[in-house]
Amino acid sequence: MGWAVFLLGPNCIILLVHITPTLPGRSVRIVTGPTSQAKQAERHRSVGGEDDGEESRRRRQAGAASGMGDGRAGGANRPAWLQQYELVGKIGEGTYGLVFLARLKPAHPAPGRRGPPIAIKKFKQSKEGDGVSPTAIREIMLLREINHENVVKLVNVHINHADMSLYLAFDYAEHDLYEIIRHHREKLNAPINPYTVKSLLWQLLNGLNYLHSNWIIHRDLKPSNILVMGEGEEHGIIKIADFGLARIYQAPLKALCDNGVVVTIWYRAPELLLGAKHYTSAVDMWAVGCIFAELLTLKPLFQGVEAKNTPNPFQLDQLDKIFKVLGHPTVEKWPTLANLPWWQNDQQHIQGHKYENPGLHNIVHLPQKSPAFDLLSKMLEYDPRKRITAAQALEHEYFRMDPLPGRNALLPSQPGEKIVQYPVRPVDTTTDFEGTTSLQPTQPPSGNAAQGQSVSRSMPRQMPQQPMVGMPRVAAGTNMAAFNAASQAGMAGLNPGNIPMQRGTGGQSHPHQLRRKADQGMMQNPGYPQQKRRF
Amino acid sequence: MAANFWTSSHCKQLLDPEDVELVPAADRERGITPEEFRLVKIHMSFHIWRLAQQVKVRQRVIATAVTYFRRVYTRKSMSEYDPRLVAPTCLYLASKVEESTVQARLLVFYIKKMCGTGSDDKYWFEIKDILEMEMKLLEALDYYLVVFHPYRPLLQLLQDAGITDLTQFAWQGPREDTYKMDLILIYPPYMIALACIYIASALKDKDTTSWFEELRVDMNIVKNISMEILDFYDTYKIDPQRGLPDDKISPVLNKLPAKP
Numbered sequence: 001m002g003w004a005v006f007l008l009g010p011n012c013i014i015l016l017v018h019i020t021p022t023l024p025g026r027s028v029r030i031v032t033g034p035t036s037q038a039k040q041a042e043r044h045r046s047v048g049g050e051d052d053g054e055e056s057r058r059r060r061q062a063g064a065a066s067g068m069g070d071g072r073a074g075g076a077n078r079p080a081w082l083q084q085y086e087l088v089g090k091i092g093e094g095t096y097g098l099v100f101l102a103r104l105k106p107a108h109p110a111p112g113r114r115g116p117p118i119a120i121k122k123f124k125q126s127k128e129g130d131g132v133s134p135t136a137i138r139e140i141m142l143l144r145e146i147n148h149e150n151v152v153k154l155v156n157v158h159i160n161h162a163d164m165s166l167y168l169a170f171d172y173a174e175h176d177l178y179e180i181i182r183h184h185r186e187k188l189n190a191p192i193n194p195y196t197v198k199s200l201l202w203q204l205l206n207g208l209n210y211l212h213s214n215w216i217i218h219r220d221l222k223p224s225n226i227l228v229m230g231e232g233e234e235h236g237i238i239k240i241a242d243f244g245l246a247r248i249y250q251a252p253l254k255a256l257c258d259n260g261v262v263v264t265i266w267y268r269a270p271e272l273l274l275g276a277k278h279y280t281s282a283v284d285m286w287a288v289g290c291i292f293a294e295l296l297t298l299k300p301l302f303q304g305v306e307a308k309n310t311p312n313p314f315q316l317d318q319l320d321k322i323f324k325v326l327g328h329p330t331v332e333k334w335p336t337l338a339n340l341p342w343w344q345n346d347q348q349h350i351q352g353h354k355y356e357n358p359g360l361h362n363i364v365h366l367p368q369k370s371p372a373f374d375l376l377s378k379m380l381e382y383d384p385r386k387r388i389t390a391a392q393a394l395e396h397e398y399f400r401m402d403p404l405p406g407r408n409a410l411l412p413s414q415p416g417e418k419i420v421q422y423p424v425r426p427v428d429t430t431t432d433f434e435g436t437t438s439l440q441p442t443q444p445p446s447g448n449a450a451q452g453q454s455v456s457r458s459m460p461r462q463m464p465q466q467p468m469v470g471m472p473r474v475a476a477g478t479n480m481a482a483f484n485a486a487s488q489a490g491m492a493g494l495n496p497g498n499i500p501m502q503r504g505t506g507g508q509s510h511p512h513q514l515r516r517k518a519d520q521g522m523m524q525n526p527g528y529p530q531q532k533r534r535f
Numbered sequence: 536m537a538a539n540f541w542t543s544s545h546c547k548q549l550l551d552p553e554d555v556e557l558v559p560a561a562d563r564e565r566g567i568t569p570e571e572f573r574l575v576k577i578h579m580s581f582h583i584w585r586l587a588q589q590v591k592v593r594q595r596v597i598a599t600a601v602t603y604f605r606r607v608y609t610r611k612s613m614s615e616y617d618p619r620l621v622a623p624t625c626l627y628l629a630s631k632v633e634e635s636t637v638q639a640r641l642l643v644f645y646i647k648k649m650c651g652t653g654s655d656d657k658y659w660f661e662i663k664d665i666l667e668m669e670m671k672l673l674e675a676l677d678y679y680l681v682v683f684h685p686y687r688p689l690l691q692l693l694q695d696a697g698i699t700d701l702t703q704f705a706w707q708g709p710r711e712d713t714y715k716m717d718l719i720l721i722y723p724p725y726m727i728a729l730a731c732i733y734i735a736s737a738l739k740d741k742d743t744t745s746w747f748e749e750l751r752v753d754m755n756i757v758k759n760i761s762m763e764i765l766d767f768y769d770t771y772k773i774d775p776q777r778g779l780p781d782d783k784i785s786p787v788l789n790k791l792p793a794k795p
Contacts, residue, residue: 129639131666132673137631140673141680145544157678159670166670214539247634 081158082433085118085169089429096135096244097122097165101172101427117172118155122433125164135244136166142216142243143168149234150207152227152241167433173239174230175410175422177223177291183422185298193420195403195413197295200228202394202405203238204288209390211240212281220245221287222267223294228409230424236408265318266290266300270329271384273319275341282384285393289379296364296372301325314342323355325363326380334383371398540723544679548720550609555717559612562791567613571787574779575613576605577715577771579622581778582658584714586623589645590637592630595684600629601714602682607675609720613791616668616675619658624668632680639665657794685713689728696746698736705735716767722760726752730760737761 085102092099100122104115123136143154156169177200184192192200204226211218218225220242227239269286271279293301302325304318323329331338338344360380366373375398378388388396399405403413412419540546558572567575580601587597603625607616623642630637639662650658689706693699713719718727729752736743747754773779 125666129662129666131627131639131669132631134631134634134636137628137680140678141632144678145681157673159674161667161670164666164670166673 079158079160079162081156085120086115087433088117089427090431091119091425091427096133097124098431100431100433101425102169119170119172120433121168121170123166123168132166136168138246139168139243142246146211146214146216148207148210150203150238150240151210152239163434170241171229171234171239173227173241174424175228176241177226177228177295179224179425180228180422181223181294181298183420188420191298192295193413193417195406195411196409196420197292198399198403199236199405199407199409200226200238200295201288201292202399203409204240204291205390205393207238207240208284208288209394211246212284212390216243216246217279217281218243218246218284218287220264221284221291222264223291226291236406236410238409265304265306265315266302268315268318269384270319270322270382271340273315273322274337274343275314276384280384281389282387285379285387285390286384288390288393289376292376292379293360293364296366301363325360326382328355329382334386336383336385371396371401374398540683540725543681543683545681545683546723548606548679549723550720552717552721555605555609555720557609559608559614561612561614565614565790567787567790571790572608572613574783575618575787576608576717577773578779578784579604579618580715581773582619583622583626585649585778586626586642586645589649590626590630590641592626592635592637593633595686596626596629596633596635598684598686598714598719599633599682600625602719603629603672603676605717605720607672611675616671617791617794619788620660620664620668621672623660624665624672627665628669628672628680657788682719683724684719685724685728685731688725689731692725692728692732696732696743698732698741698743701732701735701739701741704739705731707731712764712767715771715773716763718760718763722756726756727760729757730764733757733761734764 084105086105088101088103090098091101098121100120102118102120104118106113106115123133125131125133140154140157143152144157147153152173153171154168155171158167158169159165160167180192184190208218208221218240221240225240225242227241229235229237229239265273267287267290269279269283272283290301302318302321304315304321307315307317329337360377361368361373364373364376366376375388375393375396378396379393381387410420410422556569556573558567558569562572583600583604584597587600600622604618604622607621607625608618623646627637627639627642642665643660643662647659650656690702693702693705713727713731729747729750732743733747735741747757771779
């Protein structure tokens with residue numbers, strides 16, 4: 001049994017529709033009209049969020065009394081907290097569940113007034129009998145404690161006791177590095193301007209420095225997990241997102257490598273690939289190096305083909321891609337290399353490979369003596385103990401020379417320069433909080449969600465098996481939609497699987513307004529790095 | 536946060552002793568006295584500890600679970616949140632938070648094994664009950680899950696004082712005793728650690744006076760915590776194997792509503 005919430009028209013009249021998928025023909029019955037719905041909403045509000053448990057108990061009793069077929073029971077199914085949001089649509093999905101875009105209803109509703117956008121990440125129960133997924137627990141635990149301009153802000157946590165699902169509400173970020181890079185590569189065919197690259201990198205490091213100084217390793221940094229705020233107060237500010245793999249490393253009860261293989265292989269540090277047991281915050285810095293290079297060239301730096309079904313983190317092709325660019329690691333330069341399991345036993349004869357001429361500078365098109373190249377090569381240092389830290393990187397010469405990094409990374413670097421209009425996130429407006437596609441309920445809600453899970457689980461492994469010609473395009477068929485669902489497993493997940501997309505219109509408007517803001521910004525904020533000690 | 540107690544949610548949530556001891560209205564109406572309220576908390580902390588021995592989790596997981604348990608009852612009543620269900624669920628949630636997950640299935644199995652027969656079936660719950668309570672627990676804890684404990688500061692302080700030979704003895708404090716009290720909800724963990732050192736050095740005739748002076752902490756608080764711990768020993772004289780006697784606990788638990 002399931003139910004669905006439909007949004008109709010600008011005033012968001014909500015109809016509760018009870019779906020009984022077990023019945024032949026999947027009858028859809030409209031139960032409550034807008035008027036009585038409004039009354040119901042009023043009643044819920046007076047009940048308050050605290051009484052959700054009581055409410056669901058009442059609902060269960062009501063449901064039992066009426067043989068679970070009564071629409072009114074379905075009406076009480078809506079948790080009270082849901083009333084504070086207006087659902088816009090689905091913006092992504094991953095192994096954990098779904099991500100929605102919603103708007104907080106304004107306190108004093110008026111025509112044309114819209115509340116702030118919120119991204120709502122819905123977690124399904126991980127497995128039958130396992131309760132709240134450890135991923136959700138980690139994310140809640142960490143985000144509830146931390147507070148930084150460059151880290152995504154958890155604004156609320158909600159629970160729907162009826163179906164045991166958990167919702168995390170975040171400040172919504174319109175862009176992410178994956179989409180920004182893709183836009184430059186595929187639409188503009190032009191590099192990202194140096195001011196933007198530097199500002200993005202600086203803010204990323206600033207957020208990471210905060211995390212690391214609080215003993216948190218992110219462990220899954222990649223362009224799609226690094227969000228960038230759209231128009232508004234925080235325009236062009238980076239938010240590090242997706243803490244589902246993050247760990248506090250001060251006093252782990254188990255070896256850090258214990259809970260499975262982490263980090264998407266393209267951004268995975270060599271010590272992880274070689275089986276290090278107690279890795280450090282340096283793994284995040286490696287990922288930042290890879291992302292820095294990708295911002296410069298618009299292509300992932302090390303696109304290894306992932307070996308499927310390996311229980312350990314060893315990835316031969318990924319290591320080979322790294323060695324080709326950076327040269328072979330040596331025990332002289334990286335003493336602890338000798339102790340790493342996969343180097344030591346050398347079953348795949350990686351020790352024998354020899355790549356003599358490191359060609360990093362050719363790939364990123366930077367002079368070897370430039371500060372940018374110096375910083376990049378320090379991030380891509382083989383030995384994790386010698387790799388530059390976030391704190392050190394923030395002090396690097398690169399950030400002290402023109403153009404200086406700024407708070408709004410998306411501003412043009414020169415007053416006369418053209419502003420890049422990045423596309424807004426595609427929103428699938430046909431999906432509701434249940435993950436059900438409205439109007440055409442072709443399958444039971446649970447089936448739908450399960451499908452989402454299995455697709456994304458298998459995809460990270462399959463995807464790199466495709467012939468690698470640059471980056472996969474997202475627009476095309478089912479494979480790519482699935483790729484997105486997988487690689488974007490964060491709140492940055494972009495492409496709703498298999499569903500035709502509707503592009504929003506917000507991104508194309510108001511260039512004048514933006515320019516004005518830009519000018520002010522430049523005047524008030526002449527040197528961002530000088531202010532950074534405030535943080 | 537994870538490194539800095541002073542900016543943590545734990546620090547911000549520290550309470551006054553009076554607030555911690557307050558019996559929730561719903562429980563007062565059922566005739567539960569402050570003393571009985573305290574007894575149930577001691578008893579259930581012991582229950583968590585015993586259950587943890589069965590499923591074999593580390594000390595820190597137990598400490599976090601007991602802290603959750605005690606925090607819940609500064610906000611919720613025992614009438615509404617059955618302590619016999621909240622206790623194992625706290626252990627379940629704490630095991631996830633401390634990255635050493637115990638399956639709900641296992642907990643249910645060991646509860647039944649531990650609380651064998653007869654009247655003890657009031658402790659029995661099914662997996663579904665624990666999973667439902669897990670969500671209510673998250674809510675009741677206001678989603679604040681990071682807890683600091685006295686263990687780490689205790690070791691550091693013992694080292695600093697140069698009395699690591701007292702480790703074994705002082706360690707008993709946080710390991711077994713302090714979590715039977717509400718200290719963790721009231722005082723910063725390092726103050727609890729200092730009280731444990733204070734007691735240990737007094738009982739073992741170690742002169743730590745000058746070391747304590749150099750620390751520049753409020754010695755009145757340290758002494759107060761120490762007195763509370765010693766009082767607790769005197770008052771309850773808990774059997775380390777069996778916990779509180781059943782005839783003390785059952786009448787109190789019987790005041791709570793029966794399982795639905």
